Amino acid sequence: MSIRRARWKTGDTGGNPPARTLVRNAKLAALPVAFAGRQMAGAGKRALGRPAAEIDREIQLRTAQHIFEVLGELKGCAAKLGQVLAVYELALPPDLAEPYRIALSRLQNAMPPMLPGTVHQVLTGAFGTNWRHHFREFDDRRHASATIGQVHRAVWHDGRPVAVKVMYPGARAAVLSDLEQLRRIAPLASVFMPCSDARALVDELARAVRAELDYAAEAHNQHAYAIAYADDPDFRVPRVLAQHGDVIVSEWLDGIPLTRVITSGAEIERDRVGLLALRFVWGSPTRTGTLYGDPHPGNFLVQPDGRLGVVDFGACLPWPPPHFGPMLYDGADALLNGDREDFDAAVRRYGFVGRDRTFDVDALMAVIDPYLEILRHDIYRVDSAWLRRMVLMSVNPSLNNVGRQLTMPDGYVPIWRSLIGLVGMCAQLGVTGPIRDEILRWSPELTAVMARYRERTGGPADLHAARLRRAGRIGRDFAAG
Structure with a gap:
């Protein structure tokens, strides 16, 4: 028996993701045990006089590192949860966030x-056994990875370069096993989100991940997007050439990964690409009848002709969810043009809190209002410092745990995941530009709300944009709208 085969049978996969149920479950089960141990050790340190805030921060850091490392090893559903939690590393001071980024880098790359x-x-x-007849060439080396599979470069039988997406054997069983374990460790998410119902979040996320195990559905989604964006001047979606079982073959896309644009792209290019990503995600329901549900840098490539290439369509959501348009209008109108009573009524009307249940209206308004600044300005900047402020506000326990007083209507958690991914990606790019106009372009509800806002306020000058122009931060194209 070869060394690699021996490793597979004993649980050391020799390069393949761990799939044995006992191994995976043991890794996940160890997380709450380790967390409890850190809490007990922290109690002892407090008794010896160490500052409580220092101890809590140490527990948070070590627990987060442990969570991300285990999720990164397990992949599948666990990795999806890790991607959602990734934005919360921004809530840490920069000197403490670096270990998070290292663990997340392992998770994603x-x-x-x-x-x-x-x-x-x-x-x-x-x-079938003659699979090579479909390809003129096939590169056994992995070109890129996904949470439940990997991508190979090949040449199709007609000479076209293609990407071949292959699911890990046993990935379905492993992911389904993860789901129950993740429900058990969900309370640990309080390390990141002390105000949220983490178990409900995990349940909704698990629903979305189950859908992503269906490569036939993914190929169908990608085909629909490729038709909708055919010959588009701004975007390119590769066409699907074949899908059988756990394999998808689609056109190959050359380009610069968005991860490289984030780290080394010029400001004007990062602004342009970020606005394009916003246009694609926010505009996809109008173009395709679905929401692109998994926006993160690994799914976007800047093409040689400047277009934004998009891949991975496993997480596309039917659109719209029930009552989304009226909910968006009523909620935004209450915040921008109404008062706390209007907002209280809107939150209850659309099922975010029970009609007879009390909740802290002012605390929730305090969490949401900073995001509305994007709509109040012609030109706005979204970067990591801005997102850090938003996250800190959202996870601030002093807001009477308003998150625990709310519920999430069916179908809205995947939307939240998509928006969190989009905002996080724009923040990494440090996008400055007419973000509001791009949002309003695809939202008649918010356009109507903003028309009322301008009429009510008299349309004051955008001082924020003026300051950025004076500082030379905005190019002429953006300044012209």
Whole structure:
């Protein structure tokens, strides 16, 4: 027996993601045990006189590192949860956030590759023993990774360069096993989100992840997007050429990964690409009847001709969810043009809190209002410092835990996930530009609310935009709207 085969049978996968139920469950089960141990140790340190705030921060840091490391090893559903939690590292001071970023980098970029024999096994199951007849060339080396699979570069039988997305063997069973374990460790999310109902969040996220296990549905979504964006001057979606079982073959996209644009792109390019990403995600319901549900830098490429290429369509949500348009109008109108009683009524009307249940209206308004600044300005900047302020406000326990007083209507958690991903990506890019206009372009509800706002306020000059122009931060194109 080879060394690699021996590792697989004993639970050391030798490069393939761990799939044995006992191994995966043990890793997840160890998280709350370790957390309890840190809390007990922290109590002892407090008794010896160490500052409570210092101890709590230490517990938070070590727990988060442990969570991200385990999620990064397990992948699948666990990795999706880790991606959602990733934005919360911004709530930490920069000197403490670095270990989070290291762990998240492993989670997002260090997926162990499948061995060539395993890849060939999946392709045989999808296309049959003559699978190579479909390709002129096939590169056994992994080109990119996904949470439940990986992508290979190949040449299709007609000579077109293609991307071949292959699911890990056993990924479905592993993910379904994760779901129950993640429900058990959900309370640990209070380390990041002390004001939220973490178990409900995990349940809704699990629903979305189950849908992403269906490669036939993903291929259908991608086909619909490719038709909707065919010959678009701003975007390119690769066409699907074949889908069988756990394999999707689609056109190859060359381009600069958005991760590289974030780290080394010029400001004007980061602004342009960020606004394009906003246009794609926020405009996708109008174009396709679905919301693009998984916006993160790994799914976008800047094409040689300047267009934004988009991949990975496993998380597309039917649109709209029940009562979304009226909810968006009533909620925004209450905040921008009404009062706390109007907002209280809107929150209850659309099921975010029970009609007979009390909740802190002022605390919730305090959390949401800073985001509305985007709508109050012609030109706005979204960067990591801004997002850090927003996250700190959202997770601030002093707001009477208003998050725990609320419920999330069916279908809204995936929307929240998509918006969090989009905002986080724009913040990493440090986007400055006419963000409001891009949002209003695709939202007649918010356009109507802002028309009332301008009429009510008299349309004051945008001092924020003027300051940025004087500082030379905004180019002429953006300044002209």
